[in-house]
Amino acid sequence: MFANRTINSKVSFTVFLICSLFGTLLSIIVFHHEKSDFLHEQKALLSQLSTHFSLAFEKQLVDMEDIALAANRKVKQRLFRKGEPANISVELDEWHDGSTRQSEEESAAYIGTHALTDFHKRQFNVTAEIWRDLAPIMRQKFYAFYYISTENFIRISPPKWSLDVLAGHDFQADLFFKVARPDFNPEQRAVWTPIYYDVILRRWMTSFIIPIYDESNQFQGLTGSDYELYALIQDLKTMNQANKVHKIMLLDQQGRILYFPGLSEQHPGELPKVSPTLKAFGEKIQQNGWNEEDVSLIYEGRKYLVSASPVHQLNWTLVVLADEETVFQSMSASKWKLPLIFFLVTLVVALLLHLSIDVLLLRRIRRLYASMSDLMEKHWIAEPTRKNQDEVAELSSAFDTMVGEINILMQGLNERLIEKDSAEAAAQKLSNAIACSGMGIVITDHHMNIEHVNPKWLELAKGNEESFIHQSLYTILSPEMQTLRHQIISALDIDGYWQGEVRMALHVDQDIETWLSLSISEVRDHQKHLTNYIACALDITLHKKNESQVERLAFYDPLTQIPNRQYLMGKLQKLSSLVQQGYYSFAILALDIDDFSRLNDTLGHQLGDLLLSEIVSRCQSLLKDSDIIARVGGDEFAIIIGDVKDVDAANLIIENVMKIIEEPIYLGGHDLRVSVSIGASLVQRETESGMVFQQAELALLCAKQKGVGQVVFFHPLLNQEARESLALEQQLRQAIQNQEFKLHFQPQLELSTQKIRGVEALLRWEQPESGMISPAKFIPIAEQSGLIREIGHWVIQEAVAAIARFQQEGFYDLKVAVNVSAQQLIDKDFITFLERSITMARIRPALLELEITESMLVQDIDTAIELLNQLKLIGVSLAIDDFGTGYSSLSYLSRFPVNKLKIDRSFILEIENEENDRAIVCAIIAMAQKLSIRTIAEGIESEFQQQFLEHNQCDCIQGYFLSHPLPEEQLLSFITQHQKTITRQSA
Numbered sequence: 011m012f013a014n015r016t017i018n019s020k021v022s023f024t025v026f027l028i029c030s031l032f033g034t035l036l037s038i039i040v041f042h043h044e045k046s047d048f049l050h051e052q053k054a055l056l057s058q059l060s061t062h063f064s065l066a067f068e069k070q071l072v073d074m075e076d077i078a079l080a081a082n083r084k085v086k087q088r089l090f091r092k093g094e095p096a097n098i099s100v101e102l103d104e105w106h107d108g109s110t111r112q113s114e115e116e117s118a119a120y121i122g123t124h125a126l127t128d129f130h131k132r133q134f135n136v137t138a139e140i141w142r143d144l145a146p147i148m149r150q151k152f153y154a155f156y157y158i159s160t161e162n163f164i165r166i167s168p169p170k171w172s173l174d175v176l177a178g179h180d181f182q183a184d185l186f187f188k189v190a191r192p193d194f195n196p197e198q199r200a201v202w203t204p205i206y207y208d209v210i211l212r213r214w215m216t217s218f219i220i221p222i223y224d225e226s227n228q229f230q231g232l233t234g235s236d237y238e239l240y241a242l243i244q245d246l247k248t249m250n251q252a253n254k255v256h257k258i259m260l261l262d263q264q265g266r267i268l269y270f271p272g273l274s275e276q277h278p279g280e281l282p283k284v285s286p287t288l289k290a291f292g293e294k295i296q297q298n299g300w301n302e303e304d305v306s307l308i309y310e311g312r313k314y315l316v317s318a319s320p321v322h323q324l325n326w327t328l329v330v331l332a333d334e335e336t337v338f339q340s341m342s343a344s345k346w347k348l349p350l351i352f353f354l355v356t357l358v359v360a361l362l363l364h365l366s367i368d369v370l371l372l373r374r375i376r377r378l379y380a381s382m383s384d385l386m387e388k389h390w391i392a393e394p395t396r397k398n399q400d401e402v403a404e405l406s407s408a409f410d411t412m413v414g415e416i417n418i419l420m421q422g423l424n425e426r427l428i429e430k431d432s433a434e435a436a437a438q439k440l441s442n443a444i445a446c447s448g449m450g451i452v453i454t455d456h457h458m459n460i461e462h463v464n465p466k467w468l469e470l471a472k473g474n475e476e477s478f479i480h481q482s483l484y485t486i487l488s489p490e491m492q493t494l495r496h497q498i499i500s501a502l503d504i505d506g507y508w509q510g511e512v513r514m515a516l517h518v519d520q521d522i523e524t525w526l527s528l529s530i531s532e533v534r535d536h537q538k539h540l541t542n543y544i545a546c547a548l549d550i551t552l553h554k555k556n557e558s559q560v561e562r563l564a565f566y567d568p569l570t571q572i573p574n575r576q577y578l579m580g581k582l583q584k585l586s587s588l589v590q591q592g593y594y595s596f597a598i599l600a601l602d603i604d605d606f607s608r609l610n611d612t613l614g615h616q617l618g619d620l621l622l623s624e625i626v627s628r629c630q631s632l633l634k635d636s637d638i639i640a641r642v643g644g645d646e647f648a649i650i651i652g653d654v655k656d657v658d659a660a661n662l663i664i665e666n667v668m669k670i671i672e673e674p675i676y677l678g679g680h681d682l683r684v685s686v687s688i689g690a691s692l693v694q695r696e697t698e699s700g701m702v703f704q705q706a707e708l709a710l711l712c713a714k715q716k717g718v719g720q721v722v723f724f725h726p727l728l729n730q731e732a733r734e735s736l737a738l739e740q741q742l743r744q745a746i747q748n749q750e751f752k753l754h755f756q757p758q759l760e761l762s763t764q765k766i767r768g769v770e771a772l773l774r775w776e777q778p779e780s781g782m783i784s785p786a787k788f789i790p791i792a793e794q795s796g797l798i799r800e801i802g803h804w805v806i807q808e809a810v811a812a813i814a815r816f817q818q819e820g821f822y823d824l825k826v827a828v829n830v831s832a833q834q835l836i837d838k839d840f841i842t843f844l845e846r847s848i849t850m851a852r853i854r855p856a857l858l859e860l861e862i863t864e865s866m867l868v869q870d871i872d873t874a875i876e877l878l879n880q881l882k883l884i885g886v887s888l889a890i891d892d893f894g895t896g897y898s899s900l901s902y903l904s905r906f907p908v909n910k911l912k913i914d915r916s917f918i919l920e921i922e923n924e925e926n927d928r929a930i931v932c933a934i935i936a937m938a939q940k941l942s943i944r945t946i947a948e949g950i951e952s953e954f955q956q957q958f959l960e961h962n963q964c965d966c967i968q969g970y971f972l973s974h975p976l977p978e979e980q981l982l983s984f985i986t987q988h989q990k991t992i993t994r995q996s997a
């Protein structure tokens with residue numbers, strides 16, 4: 011009876027469980043279907059919103075474009091109207107920076123004074139009238155409205171931009187001209203620019219640019235209307251605040267996020283600061299295009315529904331987002347109601363099914379079960395209580411159950427057989443894996459005697475299996491490695507594992523040692539008893555060889571095959587320790603090849619490398635075996651000289667080094683002469699090991715500041731000088747930014763006519779705190795730091811601007827001489843820069859005279875001749891400065907295409923007392939006359955010097971006797987007064 015009740019309860023529970031699961035599953039399916047439909051509706055709504063917002067934005071842009079086009083037409087009609095009077099009703103201001111500007115309440119205009127013509131004066135007048143009418147209208151829609159001509163004239167509202175723009179600004183290099191020029195915009199379309207940062211207005215902008223063409227279809231300039239990004243963002247913020255559910259995001263054509271609510275507050279000069287997640291999201295949309303299936307956003311732990319629409323004029327994208335959790339809040343109320351209803355319905359259905367099964371089926375089964383129990387207990391056949399087909403079918407089912415139990419027993423037996431086969435297969439796989447392994451594997455007994463080796467081991471050891479079986483594993487180690495046995499035994503006893511690198515014992519027929527990475531592990535049975543050891547070996551012979559090569563690469567220079575800086579530092583530390591102990595003495599030299607970068611750039615890096623190797627070879631020929639030469643930089647070397655106790659001994663070696671390096675070097679068809687600057691330090695007991703080479707380098711720095719081919723020994727005062735030099739370099743950089751430089755001009759007198767024919771431009775630096783600083787002090791610092799190139803470019807630009815101003819004052823033939831540094835000459839863009847500067851200033855090239863020192867030319871004659879010919883093609887005048895102080899120049903002078911020789915002041919200084927100096931000056935003048943080259947003597951400080959030079963037919967002179975260098979205003983007054991004096995004397 012108890013069994014019957016159990017069957018009844020199990021059936022009831024089973025029916026109830028099946029119905030409940032089915033009902034719950036059905037409710038979940040219905041709920042998810044409803045959620046999917048709701049999600050589809052929300053995405054459709056997002057798509058409509060994004061389209062609506064983008065169309066509204068595009069309509070706003072179209073309205074702005076119409077206003078800008080109408081303004082452009084008015085500007086074009088007035089600018090190119092025939093018969094327009096050129097009377098100037100606006101007041102023009104000439105600024106000291108070489109520009110002409112004009113400012114009103116609504117607008118301002120700018121042009122370089124050198125480019126000002128009557129046509130541009132008319133443009134000042136006409137555009138001022140136009141902007142009085144247009145500026146108030148245009149500023150209602152745009153932040154700025156302007157006109158820029160191809161000749162760098164600009165009229166702009168608001169006036170700040172035109173008043174703050176730097177003189178010489180090239181408008182054609184700006185973004186506006188790039189999108190308007192015919193080569194970029196042949197269809198002459200009005201276009202929007204990408205967003206950009208205006209450094210003067212300090213705002214992010216996008217501009218509507220409209221090209222302007224005259225009646226002959228020639229491109230004359232453009233009008234631009236700037237739309238401030240900050241104003242756009244404020245409009246979007248207002249739009250976004252009106253919609254509480256959705257968020258608006260704006261992307262430019264590069265995928266940068268211009269606006270997204272919740273980011274840090276933006277100012278006019280800033281773009282939003284976005285997280286990497288938002289940045290990657292924006293770039294994905296712009297790069298791959300909009301695809302609803304591919305684009306999603308999870309930001310700050312929340313998932314957003316996304317839809318996007320393009321803003322066609324700007325090639326931007328407007329994105330609308332909705333928080334998925336907020337969208338689905340309306341469905342949260344029904345989330346649990348539907349499963350609860352289904353569960354209650356399922357419960358009722360389960361109860362009904364239970365009653366039906368109990369009445370129709372279970373009662374009959376219980377009666378049949380009772381009859382079969384009686385039969386089995388009494389061992390006789392009883393008639394069933396009912397003869398329905400259902401009860402017989404259930405009886406057959408009982409026999410089927412019995413057969414099923416027997417079947418389960420058989421399956422258990424089969425599973426054990428399968429497990430046995432699997433174990434045998436696994437053992438076979440393990441054996442095959444060991445045999446085919448790429449590592450050498452050895453299995454030993456618990457005494458470390460070898461029992462099994464795999465083929466890879468035999469390959470590594472170059473032996474056969476019989477030679478290893480029953481041998482100790484330690485026999486594979488080379489004799490010097492036998493000391494590892496105690497270490498291996500100790501590690502195995504403590505950790506059960508050892509790993510290390512070993513060298514194998516060589517067999518009779520082997521001549522190359524083999525290195526192995528060897529690991530040994532113990533093997534224990536299920537009772538934790540030690541049974542075996544397994545050793546695994548990997549051939550690392552090639553790795554060890556490479557390791558040795560890498561070590562050489564780490565400590566030796568690959569070009570010259572001498573030690574490098576790292577090796578030198580380690581060696582110096584060891585030698586310094588010996589010096590401090592009183593066992594050793596040595597000197598350290600730091601060598602730098604003078605002007606190597608110019609030679610390297612001129613001749614090519616391949617010849618530069620050959621030059622370095624040749625210098626190393628020459629130095630090695632002078633050194634002892636115990637001395638060391640190392641390469642510590644591109645063209646910097648260090649030499650350790652042993653057994654040197656005083657400066658005299660070191661000087662003797664230094665003289666030999668400099669002498670052998672200065673001998674001519676013939677490479678690639680070039681006759682080269684190089685020199686080196688040397689910093690030296692004697693290592694004393696009190697010298698710290700870390701300061702040894704630093705002292706030599708500091709001495710080298712001082713040597714290079716003194717000029718080429720100099721030697722300086724370290725002394726403590728150099729530290730103070732180095733700090734002062736560094737401070738001066740920092741002040742020099744600040745001076746470039748603050749434009750603290752100016753030019754003074756020293757007149758040059760033509761002796762035959764007694765007229766001022768030219769001036770030399772001399773750089774002056776007046777610091778606000780320290781006053782005037784001597785060029786002799788800051789020019790070497792500028793050359794050493796590389797600032798001389800930037801300063802030299804500024805000098806040339808100021809010089810050509812001065813020539814243009816001289817012409818406006820009536821001095822049409824006044825020539826200006828400018829000194830050019832070696833760093834400027836080796837600059838590959840120097841020729842282009844020079845041509846552009848002359849063209850923009852609109853002067854005759856011959857009025858600019860470049861002074862190049864003789865020492866720069868004689869270092870590489872062929873390259874110097876090629877450079878001078880290129881400068882000559884531009885049309886500038888060329889002069890050799892400091893003539894007579896170099897060497898071997900006379901044999902090449904006839905090949906130099908120069909106009910003038912400048913006799914160095916060192917020969918002029920003592921011509922009154924020194925016969926040799928007078929002879930040298932006369933010889934230079936005579937030689938120049940034969941070559942049709944003019945001469946000028948500098949440093950004239952007495953009447954005797956002037957008369958001597960005039961008597962010997964020197965062409966020109968300059969010096970304090972004539973005039974000190976003068977500011978531009980004083981120079982013009984001096985020349986005017988000098989001309990009046992000459993006129994009175996001739997009359």
